[in-house]
Amino acid sequence: MMEESRNYYEVLEVGIEANQDEIYRGYLRAKNAYSQDSLALYSLMTKEECQQILDLIEEAYSILSDPNKRRQYDEVRGFNKGMPRVMRAASPGLTSADNSDHHLNQAQDSTGEHSMAKIVAKKRFGLDYNENTDFEREIESTTEFTGEFLKKIREYKNVEVDRLADMTKISKSYIRYIEAEDLDRLPAEAYVRGFVYQVAKCLKLNPDMVATSYLYRMKKLRSEK
Secondary structure (H helix, E strand, C coil), X not given: CCCCCCCHHHHHCCCCCCCHHHHHHHHHHHXXXXXXXXXXXXXXXXXXXXXXXXXXXXXXXXXXXCHHHHHHHHHHHCHHHHCCHHHHHCCCCCCHHHHHHHHHHHXXXXXXXXXXXXXXXXXXXXXXXXXXHHHHHHHHHCCCCCHHHHHHHHHHCCCCHHHHHHHHCCCHHHHHHHHHCCCCCCCCHHHHHHHHHHHHHHCCCCHHHHHHHHHHHHHHHHHHC
């Protein structure tokens, strides 16, 4: 039975609207990243921990590569609610058997195994926090990353500014300027992009998307001054 607490899209690092080709490519990337050939990763994690993640990758792919299992999983997680109407129309509703599984999943204890991203975050960056499903979904669905939202995520993941500065090698002042969107004190855009990229990476966000979003907002705010 599928664990409601697991985000299989996050495991394969693909979007919830990914097609089968994108899911397959994500599966191959994830397998390569956690294979025994990844010496850098194996210096951070034990062989058993990497195998646990590889098992989770296989589990995620087995669900997302099967249209029926994926549809049921999306319904259980509530992902279909955020899809465009045309996509929902192409995805028939749950059968009575599916609904039965849905209620069973809801009744289960939600303290299942950590998602792959959280396992890696804890090992690589020492992040340890109580996962809030609603806020995790908000993060997943967000496309505009403001300084205020980055601060909210940092605090949610129990990362103090001092610690983030140590993790990213960015000064505490610049981290605060980024979160406050203090345009007058931030350096050139090229530097800001690099800073935001590193912050997002340490907070286990999509660094390219976060940096691009922040720079777009930065340019917009400057044009309005």
